[in-house]
Amino acid sequence: MPTSTAVRAALAAAFSLACGAAAAAPTLIQAGTLLDKPGQAPRGNSTLVVENGKIQAVLDGFVGAERYPGASVIDLRRQFVLPGLIDSHVHLVSDRAGTEGALANVTTNAAAWAYEAEQNAGKTLNAGFTTVRNLGDSRDGITLALRDAINKGWVKGPRIIDAGTSISATSGHMDGRLGYADWVQEGIHTDNVCDGVEECRKAVRLQVGRGVDVIKIATTGGVNSKIGAGVGKQMFDDEAKALIETAHLYGKKVAVHAHGKDGVDLALAMGADSIEHGTLLDEQSVKLFLKSGAYYVSTMSTVNGYKERLAANPNAYEPNVLEKIKWRIGITGKSFKLAHKSGVKIAFGTDAGVSKHGRNADEFEYMVEFGMTPAEAIKAATVNAADLLGVSAVAGTLEAGKAADIIAVNGDPLKDVKVLKQVPFVMAAGKIFKQ
Numbered sequence: 001m002p003t004s005t006a007v008r009a010a011l012a013a014a015f016s017l018a019c020g021a022a023a024a025a026p027t028l029i030q031a032g033t034l035l036d037k038p039g040q041a042p043r044g045n046s047t048l049v050v051e052n053g054k055i056q057a058v059l060d061g062f063v064g065a066e067r068y069p070g071a072s073v074i075d076l077r078r079q080f081v082l083p084g085l086i087d088s089h090v091h092l093v094s095d096r097a098g099t100e101g102a103l104a105n106v107t108t109n110a111a112a113w114a115y116e117a118e119q120n121a122g123k124t125l126n127a128g129f130t131t132v133r134n135l136g137d138s139r140d141g142i143t144l145a146l147r148d149a150i151n152k153g154w155v156k157g158p159r160i161i162d163a164g165t166s167i168s169a170t171s172g173h174m175d176g177r178l179g180y181a182d183w184v185q186e187g188i189h190t191d192n193v194c195d196g197v198e199e200c201r202k203a204v205r206l207q208v209g210r211g212v213d214v215i216k217i218a219t220t221g222g223v224n225s226k227i228g229a230g231v232g233k234q235m236f237d238d239e240a241k242a243l244i245e246t247a248h249l250y251g252k253k254v255a256v257h258a259h260g261k262d263g264v265d266l267a268l269a270m271g272a273d274s275i276e277h278g279t280l281l282d283e284q285s286v287k288l289f290l291k292s293g294a295y296y297v298s299t300m301s302t303v304n305g306y307k308e309r310l311a312a313n314p315n316a317y318e319p320n321v322l323e324k325i326k327w328r329i330g331i332t333g334k335s336f337k338l339a340h341k342s343g344v345k346i347a348f349g350t351d352a353g354v355s356k357h358g359r360n361a362d363e364f365e366y367m368v369e370f371g372m373t374p375a376e377a378i379k380a381a382t383v384n385a386a387d388l389l390g391v392s393a394v395a396g397t398l399e400a401g402k403a404a405d406i407i408a409v410n411g412d413p414l415k416d417v418k419v420l421k422q423v424p425f426v427m428a429a430g431k432i433f434k435q
Helices: 004-024 098-107 110-126 139-151 197-210 237-249 261-269 283-292 302-312 319-331 334-341 362-369 374-389 417-421
Strands: 027-034 046-051 054-060 072-083 085-090 129-134 159-162 215-218 254-258 274-277 295-297 406-409 425-428 431-434
Touching (some): 072 374, 072 425, 085 295, 085 374, 110 129, 110 139, 110 425, 129 374, 139 159, 215 237, 237 261, 254 261, 295 374, 362 374, 362 417, 374 417
Parallel strands (some): 027 072, 129 159, 215 254, 254 274
Antiparallel strands (some): 046 054, 072 406, 406 425, 425 431
């Protein structure tokens, strides 16, 4: 007959085993159609085994709790299941722009911006985007803090790859003083603007010290820059070289805001990892893309934001900006078509913040309109974007060992990308955020 000590030990072992089994019980996601590896053909009826926030296995057929006792089952047998989407270019702090945005900049404090950023992160996740690259405008470190809070599970939002504050030359696109009276300019931080090699090296190092994941610079003017200096090159070669070389010295990729061909070609020649917008490309630009292996992030759906604001208020933008907006609307898609047919690597990105947050999937329609197949557009928003952001080990495909970033839609997005504008199921890192 066993001793009381032996009984207690046996009970403790059984309790421990039971608790361990309960903790390890997986979630089984039954998918009617599964696009586990965008760029390849989808699978038919399949089951994803999710445990501890990761995908443990991808199985053929509908596997139930009979094979995994105690498992919970999510029935998506009528849905099309695919990896969580990735937006390579967002600005989470706000989507107020034009004169409204300029006023907000001097009437809204950091705490309010932080709440707005959290709200926009939630909108983005609900839209099926489980990873984003936030490219600049991290007021008072807000999006850096939001990135960390999401990683800790404190708040709801996508995985964030953050650039801190974007860098440009004085009076360049990232100079926050543009358009304001002198007395207002005195209170605006300028440690993200640089002139000359040494200042540009320092500007990068300041962002690295803040803990950024990527560096964002501007070699040209911008559509929304409050200065009548156009969208051509606004940085000297040695300044761009110093910025990019310093970022690479610290192991950081460089995303370059560039509209004009001269600024695009400069950035590519100096080793940029991605060109954002790239509104004016030519054959020489394409050759530089192909030689360097840089990605093109075209952000065409920005024009939706412009059109909507102008429809609501014809005076939403001041004259210098409005002129450039009309130009941007008219030329959108031409460079994308050239880049795509030439074999340039393309990653999905929206510039959400200029357009509205939560509407990220609008970009798919432009990508297809200007030459991509739906399959190519989806790959750009998963496999390609994951590669650009450096997160291929955890995102972009649904494979064993990767994060359980999973979405489901009603309908086949390989036939109609507009299906991706309504996402009824969202899981990020194994947690269900929308069902």
